Amino acid sequence: MSDxxxxxxxxxxSFIFTLGLTALFMWLSLRTSNPKCSIENFYLPSLDTTLxxxxxxxxxxxxxxxxxxxxxxxxxxAVKVAVSDSQNRNHVVANVSVPGFYQxxxxxxxxxxxxxxxxxxxxxxxxxxxTRVFWVDLSTSVKFKIMFWxxxxxxxxxxxxxxxxxxxxxxxxxGIKLKSMAPRMGSFCVVMGSLLNFLVFSLLNF
Numbered sequence: 287m288s289d290x291x292x293x294x295x296x297x298x299x300s301f302i303f304t305l306g307l308t309a310l311f312m313w314l315s316l317r318t319s320n321p322k323c324s325i326e327n328f329y330l331p332s333l334d335t336t337l338x339x340x341x342x343x344x345x346x347x348x349x350x351x352x353x354x355x356x357x358x359x360x361x362x363x364a365v366k367v368a369v370s371d372s373q374n375r376n377h378v379v380a381n382v383s384v385p386g387f388y389q390x391x392x393x394x395x396x397x398x399x400x401x402x403x404x405x406x407x408x409x410x411x412x413x414x415x416x417t418r419v420f421w422v423d424l425s426t427s428v429k430f431k432i433m434f435w436x437x438x439x440x441x442x443x444x445x446x447x448x449x450x451x452x453x454x455x456x457x458x459x460x461g462i463k464l465k466s467m468a469p470r471m472g473s474f475c476v477v478m479g480s481l482l483n484f485l486v487f488s489l490l491n492f
Contacts, residue, residue, distance in 0.1 A: 318430045318437070321360055321389070322352040323444050324461035325422055326396060330379075332405050333418065333454035345369060345380040345403040349424070350461055352394045359431035360389045363439070367399060368423045373445065377407045379420060388431075416452040421445060424464050442466070 327348035332340050347367065353360045365384040371377045380401035389395055411418045423445040429436040444464035449457040456462065 318358055318432075318440075319354050320440075320442055320466070321428070322350075322354060323424055323442075323464040324350045324352075325446070325448055325456065325464065326350045326461045328420075328422075328448050328450065328456040330403060330408060330450060330454040332403060332408055333450060333452070335452050340405065340409070343402050343405060345382065345401045347382060347399055347422075349384060349397045349399065350394065351389065351397065353389045353391055355391050355430070357391050357432075359391055361429040361431060361436065362386045362389065363427040365397065365424065365426045367401075368425075369401070369403075369448075370421045370423065371407055371411050373421045373447075375421070375423065377404075377410075379404055379408050379411075386426075417457060418450050420448050420450060422448050422462075422464065 325347060327346070329346045331337060331342035331344055331346075347369075349365065349367070351362070351365075363386045365386070367382040367384070368375065369379040369382070371379065380403040382399035382401035384397045384399050387395070387397075411420065423443070425441070425443045427439045427441050429439055431437075444466045446462050446464045448462055451457050
């Protein structure tokens, strides 16, 4: 192979490497992280044995939503919360809805919500040593604001078990993190991108 052919090959490989590296940096800068969601407070007055008022149909809860993105805002649609007797959502205890809102980067927000509880379903949830376990399911759609434009809507659905004691309050003092059941692909993309650049870099030194 002549020196000119070798120089052309190195030039092409260098261009491919630069292009791949640029694409990786762009992907990293545009990459978004879903908000962290948790249940901070949960109260079912109908289960509060100290009040002796089993006919109170209220269900009160407080959501905490955290935008962990450093430079991207989040625009939420209405945040819908369904409280059920199990993860299969066989019987719904109550539905709670929080109006949509905008959240700036690196911001936290606590939103209070109230729903009407199905007392029959709530009372039929199995009691274990004075505690009952409910499944809380949160769903919403969000748009990420990157500089001056918004991304397409992205659906979010997370959930967790919430254990309630004999006073109708959640047992855990700290917030209960709601987790997604969907697999995460972000780390895989990073690894593949890094591997591709490593291979191109190896060709440059071949």
